[in-house]
Amino acid sequence: MxxxxxxxxxxxxxxxxxxxxxxxxxxxxxxFPQQVYSEFLWQYFWGPIDADAHDAACAVRADGVVRRLAEES
CATH class of the missing domain: 1.20.5 (Single alpha-helices involved in coiled-coils or other helix-helix interfaces)
Known part of the structure; x- marks a missing residue:
């Protein structure tokens, strides 16, 4: 074979x-649009790009609202 x-x-x-x-x-x-976008595409691809673009430590998306968190010194 x-x-x-x-x-x-x-x-x-x-x-x-x-x-x-x-x-x-x-x-x-x-x-499964919500699960794929929120739990995969946003978390691993779009979220880090959004955080970098806005000079934030991370970007958190909850209930359709994006919060960008800055590092505290």
């Missing part, structure tokens, strides 16, 4: 994995 590396081109394998990941996130966002 041939190994999967012998049967699948590595570039096609990586492309397929990337496409599956994007489809999984998009499908989850359609099925």
């Amino acid at each position: 041939a190994a999967i590396a012998d049967r699948v081109d590595p570039v096609r394998g990586w492309l397929a994995a990337a496409i599956v990941a994007v489809v999984a996130v998009a499908g989850s966002a359609v099925a």
Whole structure:
């Protein structure tokens, strides 16, 4: 029995994995929009970008309102 590396081109394998990941996130966002946005996209991607853009230590989103917390010296 041939190994999967012998049967699948590595570039096609990586492309397929990337496409599956994007489809999984998009499908989850359609099925569970609030959970995906608040608990994944905001927390790990958009929140840190927002905090950096406004020179804050962190950005907290609760009930649709964003609070930016500054570091105290």
